[in-house]
Amino acid sequence: MTPQTPSGSKPTPGSERDFTAALARFLPARDDVVVGIGDDAAVVRNQKGRSVMCCDPVIAGVHFAAAAPLRLVGRKAINRNLADLAAMGAVPDHLLVSVVFPPGFPSRSQRQLFLGLRAAAAAANCVIVGGDVAVGPGPLVVTTTAIGHLPGRALLRSGARVGDTLHVTGPLGGSIAGHHLRFSPPLAEGVWLAGQRRVHAAMDVSDGLVLDLHTLLQASGCAGAELDAGAVPIRAAARRLAQSGGATALQRALGDGEDHVLLWSQAAGELAAGGPLTHRARRPIGRVLDVAGLWLRHADGRRERLLVRGFEHDLTGAHRPPSARSGRHRAPR
Amino acid sequence: MTPQTPSGSKPTPGSERDFTAALARFLPARDDVVVGIGDDAAVVRNQKGRSVMCCDPVIAGVHFAAAAPLRLVGRKAINRNLADLAAMGAVPDHLLVSVVFPPGFPSRSQRQLFLGLRAAAAAANCVIVGGDVAVGPGPLVVTTTAIGHLPGRALLRSGARVGDTLHVTGPLGGSIAGHHLRFSPPLAEGVWLAGQRRVHAAMDVSDGLVLDLHTLLQASGCAGAELDAGAVPIRAAARRLAQSGGATALQRALGDGEDHVLLWSQAAGELAAGGPLTHRARRPIGRVLDVAGLWLRHADGRRERLLVRGFEHDLTGAHRPPSARSGRHRAPR
DSSP states (O other), rough: OOOOOOGOOOOOOTTTTHHHHHHHHHHHOOEEEEEEEEEEEEEEEEEEEEEEEEEOOOOOOOBBOTOOOOOHHHHHHHHHHHHHHTTTOEEEEEEEEEEETTTTOOOOHHOOOOOOOOOOHHHHTOOEEEEEEOOOSSOOOEEEEEEEEEEEOOOOOOTOOOOOOESSSSSBBBGTTTTTHOOOOOHHHHHHHHTTTEEEEEEESSSSSSHHHHHHHHTTTOOOEEETTSSSSSSSSHHHHHHSSOOOOHHHHHHOOOOOOOOEESSSSSSOOOOOHHHHHOOOOOEEEOOOOOOOTTTSSSSEEEEOOOOOOOSSSSOSSOOOEEEEEEEEO | OOOGGGGGGGOTTTTTHHHHHHHHHOOOOTTTTEETTBBBBEEEEEEEEEEEEEEEEEEETTTTTTSSSSHHHHHHHHHHHHHHHHTTEEEEEEEEEEEEEETTOOOOHHHHHHHHHHHHHHHOEEEEEEEEEOOOSSSSSSEEEEEEOOOOOOSSSSSSOOOOOOEESSBOOOOOGGGHHOOOOOHHHHHHHHHHHEEEEEEOOOHHHHOOOOOOOOHTTTOOOETTTTTOOOOEEEEEEEHTSSOOHHHHHHHHHOOOOOEEOOSSSSSOOSSOOOOOHHSEEEEESSSSEEEOOOOOEEEEEEEOOOOOOOOOOOOOSSSOOOOEEEEEE
16 A cells, blocks of 8 residues: 555546635735635625525526537526526625536636636636535536525516506517527616516516416416517527528517516506616516416417417427427407 | 326426425424425525534435335435534534436335434434435436534634544444444534534544544644554444454454544543533544644554545445555654
8 A cells, every 4th residue: 555645635627625725826815805715614694684695507408408508508507596586676695606526527618617607607706715626426516605695575486467568678589599598687677677676576577477477477377468460579690590491580488488587567657767777677577467378479469379388498408399389268358 | 188287287297396396295394494304405494603514415226225125315415414524513403405306216115214314313303304306227326415503612623733642533444334324423522522612623434534534634734644453443343344354343444434433632631521422432543643644553552654645425325345455654752
């Protein structure tokens, strides 16, 4: 047996020790991080009051294609969680990142992932305070926990009321063409909306507008809603994808998912002037009804029933067919 | 296309919606949880001051055998993180759980996993506030984030000094025989030790005593330490496993890992009376030296150099050969 000094010991490349040491060197220090990466846990100074926290994974072959640039994978892993905080009206402060690498994952690729993680954290003015890495027999899994605070009230899914108008912060559909890796979380919008009394409910659009609207209505105890076919903002990529047949651009906007815009309901009327919303976002895309079901309202006043079937991740990295399709039933009124 | 009412919609079994709804029903409410599972993120009332947070996954085939009871897998997923908080002297408050199920994971098995997660949270008087689930092409991965507070100072890895005695809260080795699934995090011990001025540094023993001691010394800027061969407490399972040959019981205690006891260093002398420590834990197992390297000291005063090679998870679910073996070199003094 060869004796070996501690300083000569070389943990397996890609081990937690390497990773956390690399992360620690890699990440900027910040005053509120009392103990960062490298101890058993991180210690941070917290805001007196309430913390907001969420945790979501991204998985190779499910949330991104195996060939996706790892810098963008890191970005998505963080921004998915920041979009959830945005939907609460929260400001992100701290992040924990847990990575499961497949065997033999190259260190160059690890570095690209770090770069993406770090850039996304920096862009949101928050900091990665903890890291863990393991090697597993499956695909790359990057699980991020985001923890933040509330400058004002929490924006919940549960406050929508009949008569509210419905809005989204940006265009929808065709996320698979690249937006799902490159979106920025609508943090400024979330905080601003939480400061608007007229805003009753909000959520992150991740599973597709129709399914998420359904979720918001259920959380609020509301029976139904209608969307105006001509008012739903459609991402250019959804129009491009629609040209190859399959789903229409509107169907994609209604059902593709991974848009990571905010959907909110507000008392009919105008929000305060100023703030980060686009002019388009201030225009209603629909309204909450006292009629059961989800409906698509056409320019001629005709209402079609919408199927509630959400975007579901599949194992090819490609989106399933759009989830919301119009049925043939007339609205009851 | 069949029209479908929202109330009639049925998301894929095992989807996030099912899971989070099930979790929400399943988990007890608590006053400090303002918004629990079911919104974009959880909102909790925090302690004014400092938060302590960590995040670790358990992976089928790496941290547990595919045949391990899922209740124990859930327990381990949480307790691994609580052991990290314990090593900081922290009290856990809130947990987030992210699960990646393999395709077709039975709902009965999901329930067993929930039961284990819930029981471990309840045993530590903390609460699961967020949950996420995805289905991925790989093995079961359960990633837990634990967030707590510090009743006193943070116990760091970095405070050890030459002349400190070394201690552990419990016996070591042979964890693979069952302890790695069934251990309880040493939370009371962590908080109590943090309240003892004499205690200089502490960490969770997860990678094996020798490797973790090496880590603690490096974090503290100390050159070396010795362990007393006769004083290292050995778990009964390590003795049993040693009977089948391979590593000795002591080698297992030094290197097996996943013990999840606390290793700490303290100024020589006695800690305060009372508290949760066993009599055995108060007895030193070694001391910090101003001599480089890690050494095993025998009853006759002879010192053997210890190799620093940690427990590394492998893909069979079985432990690798014990990591710390004695070399033949004499200590320099």
